[in-house]
Amino acid sequence: xxxxxxxxxxxxxxxxxxxxxxxxxxxxxxxxxxxxxxxxxxxxxxxxxxxxxxxxxxxxxxxxxxxxxxxxxxxxxxxxxxxxxxxxxxxxxxxxxxxxxxxxxxxxxxxxxxxxxxxxxxxxxxxxxxxxxxxxxxxxxxxxxxxxxxxxxxxxxxxxxxxxxxxxxxxxxxxxxxxxxxxxxxxxxxxxxxxxxxxxxxxxxxxxxxxxxxxxxxxxxxxxxxxxxxxxxxxxxxxxxxxxxxxxxxxxxxxxxxxxxxxxxxxxxxxxxxxxxxxxxxxxxxxxxxxxxxxxxxxxxxxxxxxxxxxxxxxxxxxxxxxxxxxxxxxxxxxxxxxxxxx
Numbered sequence: 001x002x003x004x005x006x007x008x009x010x011x012x013x014x015x016x017x018x019x020x021x022x023x024x025x026x027x028x029x030x031x032x033x034x035x036x037x038x039x040x041x042x043x044x045x046x047x048x049x050x051x052x053x054x055x056x057x058x059x060x061x062x063x064x065x066x067x068x069x070x071x072x073x074x075x076x077x078x079x080x081x082x083x084x085x086x087x088x089x090x091x092x093x094x095x096x097x098x099x100x101x102x103x104x105x106x107x108x109x110x111x112x113x114x115x116x117x118x119x120x121x122x123x124x125x126x127x128x129x130x131x132x133x134x135x136x137x138x139x140x141x142x143x144x145x146x147x148x149x150x151x152x153x154x155x156x157x158x159x160x161x162x163x164x165x166x167x168x169x170x171x172x173x174x175x176x177x178x179x180x181x182x183x184x185x186x187x188x189x190x191x192x193x194x195x196x197x198x199x200x201x202x203x204x205x206x207x208x209x210x211x212x213x214x215x216x217x218x219x220x221x222x223x224x225x226x227x228x229x230x231x232x233x234x235x236x237x238x239x240x241x242x243x244x245x246x247x248x249x250x251x252x253x254x255x256x257x258x259x260x261x262x263x264x265x266x267x268x269x270x271x272x273x274x275x276x277x278x279x280x281x282x283x284x285x286x287x288x289x290x291x292x293x294x295x296x297x298x299x300x301x302x303x304x305x306x307x308x309x310x311x312x313x314x315x316x317x318x319x320x321x322x323x324x325x326x327x328x329x330x331x332x333x334x335x336x337x338x339x340x341x342x343x
Contacts, residue, residue, distance in 0.1 A: 039090055048087040051079050060087060115154035118166045124288050127263035132283040136167040141177040142280035149174045178280045250295040258291060260321060265290035268324045269317030271310070278310055294318050 039045045049072045051057035056075060063069050076084045123131040126144065135141035145153070156170040169175035252258065262282070271278055282288075285304050293314050301311035 036088070044090050046089045048089065049076075050083075050085045050087070051076055052083040054079055054082060111158045112151060112154045115157045115166070116150045119150060119153060119157070122167045124283055125261075126279050126283070127261070132279060133167065133169075134283060135177060136165075140284065141179055142283050143169070143175060143177050144276050144279060145169065145175065178277060253291060253294065257322065258289075260290065262288065262290050264324075265293075265317055265321055268320045269313045271313060278306070281305060290317065290321065 036045065047063040047069075048060040049057060049063050049069075050060045051072075054075060057072065061068075061072070063072060076082075120131060123133045123145070126132045129148070130144050130146050131150075132142060132144050135143070152172070152174060153164070153169045156164040157166065161170055164170050266279070267273070281304070296315065298308065298311045298315050301314060302308060306314065
């Protein structure tokens, strides 16, 4: 045995130290050992070794591997009875968990943002706060979606909820399809005849006989006053109705005028902000910019299913937008539409 072999009294000293240490349950020691082994294998532990008053290990030295540990153990053996100490350090798992959670949250926000971008690519912006989409299967159905609700749609999309795609939102109260055909009206040529009226404004034009129904429908109890008379509208001169000629091409508006959004146009045209059906019909018919109305007509819009009142407001909106462009805010109080030549 070498001369510097520790005496047997060292065993007594180790036993005394062990007895003075706080008692630990066996399972606690096993858990600690298992924890250290797992972290060591994962490379998350840093081992530091120190020998008091030693020329090489007087300052804590990092043990990086098996050979470092062999060299240190030999030096500790030779330096007996000098104090030998080990220090094991690792990064705070709480901080690591927070950083991992923060990174996961940032990645999730990025996925939501990418999903919203994909959803918007299939939609049309109808205002600063909403977009409009068309049903991917039934193109007669449309929907207006608030931009504030896009996050809910995106969440369901990235979580692969059944039936949810970039063109199909989740089935909740925030996402309701509207059938654009519910408010469709017949063509103007199929409008029902008006009941007979009397008064200066309803006199029969010259050389135009009354067209009075000679017989009432079977089973009807209509009186003489309830008989229907079709009164042609005329200025008193004979004229022949001609089909609408193609509208001449209208030159583009100025860049400043065309820069106005459809939402501004609908506001100037007195279309209520909550009239989602009109906006849905516009989207269904592919009308995405107000310049469409510069070369359109009431008859054309009625044929597309717009009511006469809405059609008139949309057509007259072009002139109002030009005035609005020079006198912003002039339509706060509203204006009365001019008479239509079709009714």
